[in-house]
Amino acid sequence: xxxxxxxxxxxxxxxxxxxxxxxxxxxxxxxxxxxxxxxxxxxxxxxxxxxxxxxxxxxxxxxxxxxxxxxxxxxxxxxxxxxxxxxxxxxxxxxxxxxxxxxxxxxxxxxxxxxxxxxxxxxxxxxxxxxxxxxxxxxxxxxxxxxxxxxxxxxxxx
Amino acid sequence: xxxxxxxxxxxxxxxxxxxxxxxxxxxxxxxxxxxxxxxxxxxxxxxxxxxxxxxxxxxxxxxxxxxxxxxxxxxxxxxxxxxxxxxxxxxxxxxxxxxxxxxxxxxxxxxxxxxxxxxxxxxxxxxxxxxxxxxxxxxxxxxxxxxxxxxxxxxxxxxxxxxxxxxxxxxxxxxxxxxxxxxxxxxxxxxxxxxxxxxxxxxxxxxxxxxxxxxxxxxxxxxxxxxxxxxxxxxxxxxxxxxxxx
Numbered sequence: 001x002x003x004x005x006x007x008x009x010x011x012x013x014x015x016x017x018x019x020x021x022x023x024x025x026x027x028x029x030x031x032x033x034x035x036x037x038x039x040x041x042x043x044x045x046x047x048x049x050x051x052x053x054x055x056x057x058x059x060x061x062x063x064x065x066x067x068x069x070x071x072x073x074x075x076x077x078x079x080x081x082x083x084x085x086x087x088x089x090x091x092x093x094x095x096x097x098x099x100x101x102x103x104x105x106x107x108x109x110x111x112x113x114x115x116x117x118x119x120x121x122x123x124x125x126x127x128x129x130x131x132x133x134x135x136x137x138x139x140x141x142x143x144x145x146x147x148x149x150x151x152x153x154x155x156x157x158x
Numbered sequence: 159x160x161x162x163x164x165x166x167x168x169x170x171x172x173x174x175x176x177x178x179x180x181x182x183x184x185x186x187x188x189x190x191x192x193x194x195x196x197x198x199x200x201x202x203x204x205x206x207x208x209x210x211x212x213x214x215x216x217x218x219x220x221x222x223x224x225x226x227x228x229x230x231x232x233x234x235x236x237x238x239x240x241x242x243x244x245x246x247x248x249x250x251x252x253x254x255x256x257x258x259x260x261x262x263x264x265x266x267x268x269x270x271x272x273x274x275x276x277x278x279x280x281x282x283x284x285x286x287x288x289x290x291x292x293x294x295x296x297x298x299x300x301x302x303x304x305x306x307x308x309x310x311x312x313x314x315x316x317x318x319x320x321x322x323x324x325x326x327x328x329x330x331x332x333x334x335x336x337x338x339x340x341x342x343x344x345x346x347x348x349x350x351x352x353x354x355x356x357x358x359x360x361x362x363x364x365x366x367x368x369x370x371x372x373x374x375x376x377x378x379x380x381x382x383x384x385x386x387x388x389x390x391x392x393x394x395x396x397x398x399x400x401x402x403x404x
Contacts, residue, residue, distance in 0.1 A: 005287065006288060009288050010288055012280050012281070012284045013284035017277075017357070019269050019277035020230075020278055020281070020307075021231075021232050021362060022230060022232055022233045022268045023233065023268075024232070024237075025268065075240070077180065077232070077239050079180070079181060079184075079232070079235075079365055079366065080232050083361050083362050086364070086365055087361045088285075088288060090359055092285070092289075092352055092359060093352050096351065096394075099397065099398055100398075121364075124368075
């Protein structure tokens, strides 16, 4: 039940962000879906007591892979889906808590939270990098060796 | 009849993309692709977040465009991307491409302002739920988020200094949320504030910074990361000041 509630909220939030960023109308729904997918993965993993950094990494990899597929499918720049998917994962809550403790001169509490924010941001970035690498591997390497050199009337595929 | 050159078309495409918030590597790639499909196989392009340089060949004169204003309009990026595809496919000549690009450049926002405001409000209240806030705080976050976003656009038009606009907007969000709590209309001030500041978070900048760094555009990547960091710092400082005062 909680998952459904979270999925619904993240869908609206991601689609709302897509509107703020003037995303084309045709892909608004898909943006919401990418955001929802990432957040559901994150929530499910968090409920299984997985560390939030790992959960964020997994979620951002999923977001990036779905974005790659959608970008190819709908022939749009990939950032459209990336942005919508990443937004829910941004560690806004942790950053806020860290900042609040800093302001209250409670440095013992603030420093671990700030370190956590850095780790979470790094996990998001790493997830995006991973999927880019996977995408390039698929595009460059995998299919070429299965192609016959002389198909298409003797022309090599590039 | 007006005549356009390939350089003009290329620079126009690059300018629109950069002003609308595309990654710099995509801008360079698009400009070079356009030039190549018109037969300039050795075209050179260089883009940073504040300027574009373009030459049709390595020894040809270099053209230069300054980018003063940047906003986020991914619809325009998509459209220019489509034009670039059409040019590569040989469906558009120079004049047609230039006309199409000018039409894109003159477009207004895809969504009217009130829709964007509504979107920001819904996003705020949904973020409150996502950060484990209760449904009782849905409506307060909706109102505070809408106010914050509206003030942000207002300050942005008035001040022209982005970071200060964000600072003032997040400060107003903090004060407004505090008063809502005082009058018993909200429950958890933390959740309301976190949800309401989310529409100000520089999500596109973060994504673009990572993607530019990955593509090897170190200068653009670092600049955008710095911009994102400054924006985040401005938002944090706005809230921090409110906590100091109240």
